[in-house]
Amino acid sequence: MDYNNIINTIYFSLEKLKKNGEVATYIPELAKVDPNKFGVHITTIDHQHFSIGDANEKFSIQSIAKVLSLTLVYKKVGEKIWERVGVEPSGTAFNSLVQLEYDKGIPRNPLINAGAIVICDILVSSFKDPKTEFLTFLRAISGNTSIDFCARIAESEKQTGYKNVALINLMKSFNNIKNDIDVVMDFYYNLCSIEMTCKELSRTFLFLTTDGIDPISNKKIISESKSKRINAIMQLCGFYDEAGEFAFKVGLPGKSGVGGGIVAIHPNQYSIAVWSPRLNKKGNSKKGMKFLEQFTTKTQLSIF
Amino acid sequence: MDYNNIINTIYFSLEKLKKNGEVATYIPELAKVDPNKFGVHITTIDHQHFSIGDANEKFSIQSIAKVLSLTLVYKKVGEKIWERVGVEPSGTAFNSLVQLEYDKGIPRNPLINAGAIVICDILVSSFKDPKTEFLTFLRAISGNTSIDFCARIAESEKQTGYKNVALINLMKSFNNIKNDIDVVMDFYYNLCSIEMTCKELSRTFLFLTTDGIDPISNKKIISESKSKRINAIMQLCGFYDEAGEFAFKVGLPGKSGVGGGIVAIHPNQYSIAVWSPRLNKKGNSKKGMKFLEQFTTKTQLSIF
Amino acid sequence: MDYNNIINTIYFSLEKLKKNGEVATYIPELAKVDPNKFGVHITTIDHQHFSIGDANEKFSIQSIAKVLSLTLVYKKVGEKIWERVGVEPSGTAFNSLVQLEYDKGIPRNPLINAGAIVICDILVSSFKDPKTEFLTFLRAISGNTSIDFCARIAESEKQTGYKNVALINLMKSFNNIKNDIDVVMDFYYNLCSIEMTCKELSRTFLFLTTDGIDPISNKKIISESKSKRINAIMQLCGFYDEAGEFAFKVGLPGKSGVGGGIVAIHPNQYSIAVWSPRLNKKGNSKKGMKFLEQFTTKTQLSIF
Amino acid sequence: MDYNNIINTIYFSLEKLKKNGEVATYIPELAKVDPNKFGVHITTIDHQHFSIGDANEKFSIQSIAKVLSLTLVYKKVGEKIWERVGVEPSGTAFNSLVQLEYDKGIPRNPLINAGAIVICDILVSSFKDPKTEFLTFLRAISGNTSIDFCARIAESEKQTGYKNVALINLMKSFNNIKNDIDVVMDFYYNLCSIEMTCKELSRTFLFLTTDGIDPISNKKIISESKSKRINAIMQLCGFYDEAGEFAFKVGLPGKSGVGGGIVAIHPNQYSIAVWSPRLNKKGNSKKGMKFLEQFTTKTQLSIF
Incomplete structure (x- = not known):
């Protein structure tokens, strides 16, 4: 057409x-x-x-990149990831803590902030050098070797990311985060900066x-x-x-x-x-x- | 195939x-x-x-019939129905009152109980004899003139329908029900009985x-x-x-x-x-x- | 002083x-x-x-009368009433359905609408002629035989009481209302009319x-x-x-x-x-x- | 007696x-x-x-100490503290995030965890050396100079305090925390350790x-x-x-x-x-x- x-x-x-x-x-x-x-x-x-x-x-x-980190993790780890994140619509504001607390630290789906953070945590567990691994994957599927994180944006995210830090700490209290919080958030902020x-x-x-x-x-x-x-x-x-x-x-x-x-x-x-x-x-x-x-x-x- | x-x-x-x-x-x-x-x-x-x-x-x-009442009302009234009911997933138990109160009497979508009741209310407003009209429509699309309400099931629904009566009263308190509650619920119970x-x-x-x-x-x-x-x-x-x-x-x-x-x-x-x-x-x-x-x-x- | x-x-x-x-x-x-x-x-x-x-x-x-119906029921029935209504502050809007659904039909306390309705239900169960009994009690403690319900106010409450009807139906669905809904609500509307x-x-x-x-x-x-x-x-x-x-x-x-x-x-x-x-x-x-x-x-x- | x-x-x-x-x-x-x-x-x-x-x-x-930090801050700062924390019962679990998000970062009262953390934040803003100041105050009102923080307990609190870190980050996202998060939490963990x-x-x-x-x-x-x-x-x-x-x-x-x-x-x-x-x-x-x-x-x- x-x-x-x-x-x-x-x-x-x-x-x-x-x-x-x-x-x-x-x-x-x-x-x-x-x-x-x-x-x-x-x-x-x-x-x-x-x-x-x-x-x-x-x-x-920004959040569009969450589909790509999901793709890499799903490819690598398989259906086990659904023990740690759901597939249901969230039904409330995109970074709400309410649902997360109700569901004992299991985010509704991998595309809301909390769920994307869990995916980042799995990614950090799965690769020795997660950032390089992700960039390599991204450049491969895009056929474009110039695609990169933006340090300026990532830093800006970090400076204002208190609500996301609240989310990851809440999930950690429910034992749904396995790695160091700072490492996971560093990957998350970079992910959002593409x-x-x-x-x-x-x-x-x-x-x-x-x-x-x-x-x-x-x-x-x-x-x-x-x-x-x-x-x-x-x-x-x-x-x-x-x-x-x-x-x-x-x-x-x-x-x-x-x-x-x-x-x-x-x-x-x-x-x-x-x-x-x-x-x-x-x-x-x-x-x-x-x-x-x-x-x-x-x-x-x-x-x- | x-x-x-x-x-x-x-x-x-x-x-x-x-x-x-x-x-x-x-x-x-x-x-x-x-x-x-x-x-x-x-x-x-x-x-x-x-x-x-x-x-x-x-x-x-049961609730499968809600798609058919929606079809008849949507055909008759058009896009105006979305002023009174949403199109978003509900994200919680199917007849929860929580979301409904939060959303000031506007149900999340026409397939949860509250939303289906609003559709019944619009249907009652739209036709002189809603039950006959709905049966006629249903028999036409199914090509089957024997399809009917089941009085026994409808009566059983009515005897235990307190939560649905709670829903319609809550919506009426927000002015999102225009007809007499008993008339709308009678249609709703019959709809569920097909x-x-x-x-x-x-x-x-x-x-x-x-x-x-x-x-x-x-x-x-x-x-x-x-x-x-x-x-x-x-x-x-x-x-x-x-x-x-x-x-x-x-x-x-x-x-x-x-x-x-x-x-x-x-x-x-x-x-x-x-x-x-x-x-x-x-x-x-x-x-x-x-x-x-x-x-x-x-x-x-x-x-x- | x-x-x-x-x-x-x-x-x-x-x-x-x-x-x-x-x-x-x-x-x-x-x-x-x-x-x-x-x-x-x-x-x-x-x-x-x-x-x-x-x-x-x-x-x-209005709601001040809820203390008096509580007094009569508590005197008559004793500590058993706390199986059907709590003693904790409600923490949300006074006639919210959220908490009630979360607590499976047990109102937080007898002074919010839902709790007062449960008290009315117990009162209706406890006396042959609840309205007369309550008036007699009220006139005794006030030392004033002229105190009465106001039919005009009670009727006005009834005409607009959809949210309260939602509450009682929700509680009935959880089996925390034992009498006919209309009888209990009639007493409740009269109670509020004093x-x-x-x-x-x-x-x-x-x-x-x-x-x-x-x-x-x-x-x-x-x-x-x-x-x-x-x-x-x-x-x-x-x-x-x-x-x-x-x-x-x-x-x-x-x-x-x-x-x-x-x-x-x-x-x-x-x-x-x-x-x-x-x-x-x-x-x-x-x-x-x-x-x-x-x-x-x-x-x-x-x-x- | x-x-x-x-x-x-x-x-x-x-x-x-x-x-x-x-x-x-x-x-x-x-x-x-x-x-x-x-x-x-x-x-x-x-x-x-x-x-x-x-x-x-x-x-x-543990939390009993929250009354004492409230006393010191209330004495020092006065009624202005109620702009940042309420005086209403919380009505839900003691460290729930739900209410806090609903109330845009203003905790319901100074005795739940979130509220106590805000009080700690005000205390940190009010004194050059908050820990010494608090101990001095505590020893004065108790008439006992041996009362002290317990480093072992404070450290244990810190190791498991993810939910409290979630709370303070959520409040920071609503701009209801003015100091560095680590400094405020250090005071809070010590407070709980007395x-x-x-x-x-x-x-x-x-x-x-x-x-x-x-x-x-x-x-x-x-x-x-x-x-x-x-x-x-x-x-x-x-x-x-x-x-x-x-x-x-x-x-x-x-x-x-x-x-x-x-x-x-x-x-x-x-x-x-x-x-x-x-x-x-x-x-x-x-x-x-x-x-x-x-x-x-x-x-x-x-x-x-």
């Missing part, structure tokens, strides 16, 4: 919209970004690219559209069953307390980040990345959500 | 399993059912039927596999967009606090009932109904969940 | 205050009261009376200042131990989510009502009733709270 | 009881104590002493029975108003989720610790300390609670 017309039409209709929604300011570094940035990139399984706007500019992918362009992001997630085999390199990243399951988790848990809304209006598995990025995948079709830093009240990119809603409406493609 | 071999294999392997899990006893009528019943029926969009076990025996479909066979159930849900157009009668039941959205809601909210587990392991939109029934649909392929009355701790059919997990594994078909 | 000077000074200093705070409007009848009413009455154990302002005007004592003057109210609570023996009639109303325990419950649970504030600033056991009344007792000294309909955000009389704070400060009397 | 007979009678009747209830084991050091220790000491305002059992043996007073005998403990709390003036040294420890308010806080918040039970059965302001100690005061009469390490399910000394209940019953003295 030629997506050029469709993305052009939607892009320019959204450009005209009133500029509202706030850029995330919980870490100083994120607040510095130009709020009017807006980029879109589609990579199809047959190697086509469709792009518009600021699609080649790096931005902080920067990519829309083009890089959509290409990186392509293996999830094709049951775990990267259609460009033909390498098997992860098993078919695990690939489907990661998609299921993105579908149910990828948008904090707006997962239902996203499934309802967009109908694709995906993941958002507070940097204003969203990635979504259509099995056997394409991977799409959108970036626009202004967020709605639920912490998801305002323009990004609207773009994807109109895109699946106009292409009449959703998984449902 | 010839599903006969696959369903036979799974059916007999599960038959051998230890008979555990409890039949729902919260209403006396449900407790009377033979706990070892087990039936499966698949209806494909090209009119094929695959069946095994007690697939032609009527059982109480009996169907696996064959009837899988056939009834077929319109959701084909974007709202019944592939047998070729009649348009509901618009394409609404059909996709109902599927999205089933995917995220159809299994109480086990929606993530179902998406993760089965990967299809579906809905369960405490009578032990589950219906699931694969877009553009088939609708499948399973019935086995023993429930797991989350209130879903134990054998039914296992059957569907193995079925999508063996057919290598899931929406993800 | 001659309290005249002290109550005069405080009364006139508070009269000058800006008239803020809202009259309760959750039932239409309460909204009709003149918001600027303000009365105080002290009755001492040696039969002295000190009075100022609208102390002889009847007002709706009207008294400040003078009558302070005189009625006098038995709690003297270990259960009315110092005017010398009749034993309730045992010494039970009298002390009712005071302890008032101290910890008498002011919804402001019990700590009241203990901290006033230092006496007491009970408030949304009609703007507060009664407080000083063991072996006096019973004091204050009435001013404007409420603070926690649902307690604004001027009433301030009056009592200044009163115990100036008299240097608190139980601590 | 000669309390000797009364305490003897109760002591020996409780000695005969089945030895149940568990010693606190959340820190290794506490688990080492002999679970059958049992001591009682009363100090009256007229300098009389009544003692039985292990009243002269040191034990870890050891006293029953005799020392009852003597130390004597100033709260006499409106803030120590009746032995005649020194003013704190103002009358503040002394009454500390008593009110102990009454409503001194026993975690059993404050109502204690007020109901004992009727005195007091504070318990997980080391098995309880101190309670009767204004204008006496201060009593009880120690027995076996705890009930709510974390309070089993035998201690029973002793005090029988003591106030037999002496017919309670504040109500």
Whole structure:
């Protein structure tokens, strides 16, 4: 399908919209970004690219990276990880402590902060040099050796990460953290600091559209069953307390980040990345959500 | 695809399993059912039927009917219904009052008890004779004029429905119920009392596999967009606090009932109904969940 | 002690205050009261009376009556009542369903709505004609045969009591209500409808200042131990989510009502009733709270 | 009054009881104590002493020390402290994060862990050398220069204090902690490590029975108003989720610790300390609670 017309039409209709929604300011570094940035990139399984706007500019992918650490850990450790983290939607604010205490330190799913921290803990247990290992994996699946952590962002996360430190200490009190807290958090802050362009992001997630085999390199990243399951988790848990809304209006598995990025995948079709830093009240990119809603409406493609 | 071999294999392997899990006893009528019943029926969009076990025996479909009342109301009233009920997973026990109070009387979604009661309230507002209207609709989409409410079950629901009466009164206190409480609850109890066979159930849900157009009668039941959205809601909210587990392991939109029934649909392929009355701790059919997990594994078909 | 000077000074200093705070409007009848009413009455154990302002005007004592129904039930049934209701502060909004569901239908204490309804249920179980029995008891302890239910208020409560109906149905679902819901609620609505003057109210609570023996009639109303325990419950649970504030600033056991009344007792000294309909955000009389704070400060009397 | 007979009678009747209830084991050091220790000491305002059992043996007073840090901070800083901590009962488990998150980092009261940590933070802000300052204060009010922190206990607390670290990080995220987290927690762990005998403990709390003036040294420890308010806080918040039970059965302001100690005061009469390490399910000394209940019953003295 030629997506050029469709993305052009939607892009320019959204450009005209009133500029509202706030850029995330919980870490100083994120607040510095130009709020009017807006980029879109589609990579199809047959190697086509469709792009518009600021699609080649790096931005902080933030929580989107949680899908990638999950992929590496799931690949390495297998189904045992589900003894330490659930697969159910969280149903409350994305870093709430309430549910975690109720569930005795087992986070609802691996895409909320607490769950991503548990995944980091398993990752730290699984590799001698977790940061290098993760970067190697990330560069392999993205086909891009320039992708890296951003020390500036990681440091900024650390300076303001009291709520995440509360989360990991609570889980440690329930014995669901096995490593030193500082080591795990250092990995977590670095994970959240990764920067990519829309083009890089959509290409990186392509293996999830094709049951775990990267259609460009033909390498098997992860098993078919695990690939489907990661998609299921993105579908149910990828948008904090707006997962239902996203499934309802967009109908694709995906993941958002507070940097204003969203990635979504259509099995056997394409991977799409959108970036626009202004967020709605639920912490998801305002323009990004609207773009994807109109895109699946106009292409009449959703998984449902 | 010839599903006969696959369903036979799974059916007999599960038959051998230890008979555990409890039949729902919260209403006396449900407790009377033979706990070892087990039936499966698949209806494909090209009119094929695959069946095994007690697939032609009527059982109480219970909460599965909530998808059908939602369909009728959504068709009649349109997107306005989302002002009175959400589309997010509930994240807690299926008839919890906690979330409802927190959300000021707006239920999280139309498939939990509170949300289904709001849908009943809208239905009562929308039709002069709601019960007749609903039966007419149900008989039309199922192509079966014998489908009916069960007065015995409805009465049994009413005698023990204190928690549901608590729910509707709480919502009325927030002004999210517009009609007389007794009238709405009478409809709700009747809705929960409907009996169907696996064959009837899988056939009834077929319109959701084909974007709202019944592939047998070729009649348009509901618009394409609404059909996709109902599927999205089933995917995220159809299994109480086990929606993530179902998406993760089965990967299809579906809905369960405490009578032990589950219906699931694969877009553009088939609708499948399973019935086995023993429930797991989350209130879903134990054998039914296992059957569907193995079925999508063996057919290598899931929406993800 | 001659309290005249002290109550005069405080009364006139508070009269000058800006008239803020809202009259309760959750039932239409309460909204009709003149918001600027303000009365105080002290009755001492040696039969002295000190009075100022609208102390002889009847007002709706509302939840204050819950102490009196508790007294009658406790006297009749004894310590067994604590199997069905607790004695701990509620810690959340006064008619919240959250805690009740968490505690499986056992209300935290007999002075929140849910607990008072359980007490009404026990009362209905204990007497053939509960309403007559309660009135007889109330007239005896108040020494006033004119005290009565107000049919107009009771009816108004009933018309808007959806949240209370939710509470009783929830408790019935946990089997903590033994009688017909309508009969119990009828008693509850009547209980909340009682009207008294400040003078009558302070005189009625006098038995709690003297270990259960009315110092005017010398009749034993309730045992010494039970009298002390009712005071302890008032101290910890008498002011919804402001019990700590009241203990901290006033230092006496007491009970408030949304009609703007507060009664407080000083063991072996006096019973004091204050009435001013404007409420603070926690649902307690604004001027009433301030009056009592200044009163115990100036008299240097608190139980601590 | 000669309390000797009364305490003897109760002591020996409780000695005969089945030895149940568990010693606190959340820190290794506490688990080492002999679970059958049992001591009682009363100090009256007229300098009389009544003692039985292990009243002269040191034990870890744990949370009881929170009343003393509150006293020092309240004396130094005044009513401003209530901007950062409330005075309401907590209504849930003693170190729950739920309420704290709901209340945006403001703990319900200064006697739960979170509140005590805020008080430690204010103390650290208020003094150049907080530990020395606190010890000096403590030795002055106890008239005992040997009282000290226990480094072994403090270290043990630190090794297992993940939940408390979660609490302080959560409060820091809400900007309700002003100092370095490690410094505040070091003070907190030391505070919890103080050891006293029953005799020392009852003597130390004597100033709260006499409106803030120590009746032995005649020194003013704190103002009358503040002394009454500390008593009110102990009454409503001194026993975690059993404050109502204690007020109901004992009727005195007091504070318990997980080391098995309880101190309670009767204004204008006496201060009593009880120690027995076996705890009930709510974390309070089993035998201690029973002793005090029988003591106030037999002496017919309670504040109500």
